[in-house]
Amino acid sequence: MKHFITIKDIAKELDISVSTVSRALRDTYDVNKETREKVLEMAIKLKYKPNFNATGLAKGSSHNIAVILPFITNYYFSTVITGIQEVAYQSGYNIVLYVTNDSPEREIDIISNLPITSLDGLLVSIASNSDYFDHFVEVMANEIPIVFFDRVANNLETSKVLQDDYNGAFEGVEHLIENGYKKIAHIAGPDTLTFTQNRLRGYLDALHKHQLSTKEEWIVHSGFSQEDGKKDAELLMSLADRPDSIFAANDRKAIGAILYLKSKGIKVGEEMGVVGFTNDPSSEIISPALTTIAEPAFEIGKKSCELLLKHIERKNFHPQEIVFPGKLIVRESSSKTI
Amino acid sequence: MKHFITIKDIAKELDISVSTVSRALRDTYDVNKETREKVLEMAIKLKYKPNFNATGLAKGSSHNIAVILPFITNYYFSTVITGIQEVAYQSGYNIVLYVTNDSPEREIDIISNLPITSLDGLLVSIASNSDYFDHFVEVMANEIPIVFFDRVANNLETSKVLQDDYNGAFEGVEHLIENGYKKIAHIAGPDTLTFTQNRLRGYLDALHKHQLSTKEEWIVHSGFSQEDGKKDAELLMSLADRPDSIFAANDRKAIGAILYLKSKGIKVGEEMGVVGFTNDPSSEIISPALTTIAEPAFEIGKKSCELLLKHIERKNFHPQEIVFPGKLIVRESSSKTI
DSSP states (O other), rough: OOOOHHHHHHHHHHHHHHHHHHHHHTTTTTHHHHHHHHHHHHHHHHOOOOOTTTGGTTOOOOOOOEEESOOSSHHOOOOOOOOHHHHHHTOOOEEEEOOOTTTTHHHOOOOOOOOGGOOSSEEEOOOOTOOOHHHHHHHTTTTTTTEEESSSSTTSSEEEEEOOOOHHHHHHHHHHHHHTOSSSEEEETTSSSSSHHHHHHHHHHHHHHHOOOOOOGEEOOOSSSHHHHHHHHHHTTTTOOOOOEEEEHHHHOOOOOOHHHHTOOOBBBBBBBBEEOOOTTTHSSSSSSOOEEEHHHHHHHHHHHHHHHHHHOOOTOOOOOEOOOOEEEEOOOGTTTT | OOOOOOOOHHHHHTTTOOOHHHHHHHTTSSSSSSHHHHHHHHHHTOOOOOTTTGGGGTTOOOEEEEEESSOSSSSHHHHHHHHHHHHHHHHOOOOEEETTOOHHHHHHHHHHHHOOOGGGGEOOOOOOOOOOHHHHHHHHHTTOOOEEEOOOOSSSOOOOEEEEHHHHHHHHHHHHHHOOOSEHHHHEOOTHHHHHHHHHHHHHHHHHHHTTOOOGGGEEEEEEEEHHHHHHHHHHSSSSOOSSEEEEHHHHHHHHHHHHHHTTTTTTTTTTTEEEEOOOHHHHSSSSEEEEEEHHHHHHHHHHHHHHHHHHHHHOOOOEEEEEEEEEEEOOOTTTTT
C-alpha cells in the first residue's frame, strides 16, 4: 500500500518539530525564511503533496464522508442513510451524497471524479451490474477507507456490513413450507449481486432440507421494482406447472406480485403464498398484509458509519464483516387459512 | 467579497501557463525541479491555499451544494433529492446532505456549523416548527445563495419552489363535494407551516364556494405520520357529529386514517370518503386505492437545483418563486358507489 508523505516525515528528516513544519508550510510570521526554504526543499524531495486532505490539515481530516449508493427513493436505502446521518452528525462529519441510479457507468464516473482530497472515507453500496472494481482499489490505494454495505464488492479487503441474506431467505422459505406450500417459486434480483445469490442459496437449501424440489422456470431473475414483481408473477402464472407460492427477493417485488395476483382474482395466502424481504412500510399497508423478513436498515447505516470512522481514525484498523440477522414477520400473505 | 488566490494568480505572477502551475502543484513527471520550486515559492508568497475548494479551483467554485431537509425516509423528500441529484450530477456539483429530523434546534446547529467556505449554495426545506430564521440570514450575508423548497421561510428574499398547495387542496375538496360528500373534515399538519396553512385555506374556500360549512372540531392539526393519521381519524370518529369524509394534508395521514377506518369495519369510499395529497406509491397499494393530489416532487427537486445554480453563477440573479400545479388523481377512496 502506498505511503503518503505527511508533515511528520518532513519533520523527521529535518529533525525539527511537526509544528514548525506546519507553520513553515502555512507561512506564519514566526518561521524564518531559512527554515521555510529547508522545509520546502524537503517537501519537494519527499514528493509531499500539500493538497492532500487539505482542509483538515490541523485535525488531520476533512470530516467529509461520501455515501455512494444506487437509489435513495426506496425505504431500505433512505433508512440506511438516516442511520449513517445520525452517526455522522453526532461525530461532526458531513455526508456527501452520490446516487448512481444503479448504473455501473455512472458509478465509475462518480468514483473517478471524487474530490478525494476533501474526503476522509467512503460508504458504498454498488450498482447491480458492477463487475469492475479497479476504481475502488484506486481509492483505497490513496488511503481513503471504504466500507461497503448491503451490495458489496466481495473481493476487496475492507469492512462490510450486511444483513444475513442466506438465513433470512432460508427462514422465509421454511415458513412457507411449514404452512403447507410445496411448489415454491423465487422471484430474484440480478444474479450478479452477492446478496441475491445468498438469498437464492437460502431458498434452495430450505427446499433441500425439506426434500422439496424446484424447477428452473420457477426461479426468475429480474430487477427490484414493483413492476418487475408484477411481470415475474405474470410469467409464473403462465406456466403449465404453476407454483403455489412465491418467495420474493424484496418487498417491492412481492407487492408487485400480490397486486398482479389480486388483479387476476387469485386469493393471496389461500391460493398463492407470498413472502417478501425488507419490511418496507408498504408491506403492512397492502391487503392481505405481507409476510416478510425485516432488515435492520437503520442499524446497518449506523454500524457502517461507525466502522468507517474507526478506519478513518486508525489507519491499521482491521477490516470487519458485520452480519445482522433478519427477523421473520408473519402476516396474512403466507397463510392458507385466512 | 474575499478574493481567494487561485492557480491563475500564480501563473500570472510567474508568467507561465495555468496548466504548468497545475502540473507543478500536482508534481507530474513533465515539470522540472526548478519550475516546481518557483511555483511552490510563489504559492507561499501569495498565501495560496491549495486546500481551498480543491476540485473547483479552475472554475472558481467549490462545486458543493448543501441540501438541508427534515427527513429523507419519505417518498416526497427522497424523490425531491433524486431530482436535485440529477441536475447536480449533470452540472458537476456534489451534494452535501444534512437531515434535521424536523428539529428546529438541530436545524440551527447544522446551519451554524456549515463548512461555508466549501459550499456554493444551499437548498433548504425547513423544520416544522422553525420560526427563527437569523441563521439563514447569516448564510445569505456571506453571499451563499439559498433556495427554499416545499417548506419555505416566507420572509426571506430568495428563490422558492413550491407545489400549488392552495389549488390542490381546493380541487381535492371540491372533488369530494361533487361526489356527494357534505361533512368534510380536514386532518392537517402543524399550523406553523406555510404549506399546511395554504392547504387549509384551499379546503375552507372550496367549502365556502359550495355553501358548505365545517366545524372547528372537524379540523385537526397534528404531525405528518401514518400514526398521526390514525389518531386523527379515531378522534373524528368519536365525535357526536361525525364527518362523512376526510381531506388529509398528505398521503401518509390519509393511509393511517384508512387503516383505522378499515379496522373499525367502516367502508372507505362508500361510508367515508378520503382524499390525500402527495401521490406516494403507497396510495396505489392500499385498498381501496387512495384518491390524491399528485405533487411533482422530482420536478421540484430539479427546478430548485437549477435555480440555485443560476444564483451561484450570477450574483445578481433575481429571486424567483416557482409554483408547480398539483394534479387530482381519482381512485376508489372518494367514490360513494364502489
